[in-house]
Amino acid sequence: MAIMPGLLPPSRETWETACTLFKFFPVITAFQWVLDWYPQGKTSTESRFNISGKWGWATMESAGFMTLLYTMFTLPKELGLDSLPWGNWTMAGCFVIHYIYRAIISPLFLNPSMSPMHPLVWILAFTFQMFNGISIAGYLAGYGPTSDHDWAGRYWSMEIGLVMWAWGLLGNMFHEDDLREIRRAADRTQRREAEKQGKPAQSVDKVYMIPKNGLFQYVLYAHYLCEWIEWAGWWMIGGWNCIPARTFLVNEVATMLPRAVQGKRWYEKKFGKDKVGNRKAVIPGLV
Numbered sequence: 001m002a003i004m005p006g007l008l009p010p011s012r013e014t015w016e017t018a019c020t021l022f023k024f025f026p027v028i029t030a031f032q033w034v035l036d037w038y039p040q041g042k043t044s045t046e047s048r049f050n051i052s053g054k055w056g057w058a059t060m061e062s063a064g065f066m067t068l069l070y071t072m073f074t075l076p077k078e079l080g081l082d083s084l085p086w087g088n089w090t091m092a093g094c095f096v097i098h099y100i101y102r103a104i105i106s107p108l109f110l111n112p113s114m115s116p117m118h119p120l121v122w123i124l125a126f127t128f129q130m131f132n133g134i135s136i137a138g139y140l141a142g143y144g145p146t147s148d149h150d151w152a153g154r155y156w157s158m159e160i161g162l163v164m165w166a167w168g169l170l171g172n173m174f175h176e177d178d179l180r181e182i183r184r185a186a187d188r189t190q191r192r193e194a195e196k197q198g199k200p201a202q203s204v205d206k207v208y209m210i211p212k213n214g215l216f217q218y219v220l221y222a223h224y225l226c227e228w229i230e231w232a233g234w235w236m237i238g239g240w241n242c243i244p245a246r247t248f249l250v251n252e253v254a255t256m257l258p259r260a261v262q263g264k265r266w267y268e269k270k271f272g273k274d275k276v277g278n279r280k281a282v283i284p285g286l287v
């Protein structure tokens with residue numbers, strides 16, 4: 001049964017409109033190049049409207065993979081398809097694995113703390129997720145390839161893409177854990193001090209240091225870079241003509257690149273240019 005007929009699961013017309021509109025998302029994110037106001041994470045601001053960082057991330061980032069799962073299990077029946085090819089399920093599985101980590105495991109179980117976010121950031125990220133979810137779900141659940149024949153002859157590029165996707169995801173997790181370790185270490189130190197002084201330990205919210213391990217030696221946003229590698233690999237699994245995968249990657253870069261460049265300015269202001277050294281924002285040796 002359709003939750004919202006024509007929208008969820010999407011009709012072909014809705015899907016095509018969503019795919020077209022989503023290509024223009026970089027126009028919205030272009031404001032990040034000229035505006036330093038970005039009320040989330042390092043640059044969060046105090047506001048009585050703020051949403052908890054952990055719950056904000058969990059709710060906004062769940063929208064895409066839930067839309068995908070729901071559509072994968074409902075649209076084929078509406079279209080009279082008996083089953084979907086294994087290539088479609090492979091891509092859907094990769095997407096769901098990433099977002100279970102990003103939306104559930106990372107914010108709710110692993111991250112020691114996350115700065116609050118302004119509702120505007122939540123709304124934009126939720127909108128991104130819904131458009132992305134519909135665009136990818138429509139493609140994988142019936143409007144894109146519908147038989148194993150459509151995937152035939154592309155096994156090498158699919159395998160290389162899958163390997164890239166997996167390394168990208170692992171790299172993203174590794175570098176995020178390096179950031180977590182900064183707060184875990186600060187928490188251990190503060191607890192030791194507090195125990196000595198017989199006082200309650202202070203919170204580690206907003207404790208920042210320059211990360212130094214892995215690719216952080218070269219770029220301040222190594223986790224972003226790894227995420228781009230991950231989604232570039234995923235596009236490769238889908239193939240050159242998998243437009244929803246291409247739009248997703250382009251839109252991620254369009255929003256994360258200015259954020260990383262802004263983040264580099266933030267690091268230089270907080271720690272000094274000499275401490276940041278030769279590190280680039282996100283692409284080694286370039287940006």
Ligand SMILES: NC(=O)c1ccc[n+]([C@@H]2O[C@H](COP(=O)([O-])OP(=O)(O)OC[C@H]3O[C@@H](n4cnc5c(N)ncnc54)[C@H](OP(=O)(O)O)[C@@H]3O)[C@@H](O)[C@H]2O)c1
Binds near residue numbers: 041205
């Ligand atoms: N931001 C985007 O537009 C976007 C889009 C798509 C995907 N993603 C992915 O989502 C993940 C999180 O993105 P994000 O923009 O929130 O990344 P982020 O700003 O680097 O923050 C990630 C986490 O690490 C903490 N943190 C960041 N820098 C730290 C430092 N120097 N020392 C100690 N702790 C630090 C943050 O705490 P605070 O919250 O307190 O700062 C937050 O909990 C990334 O892996 C990224 O690839 C992000």
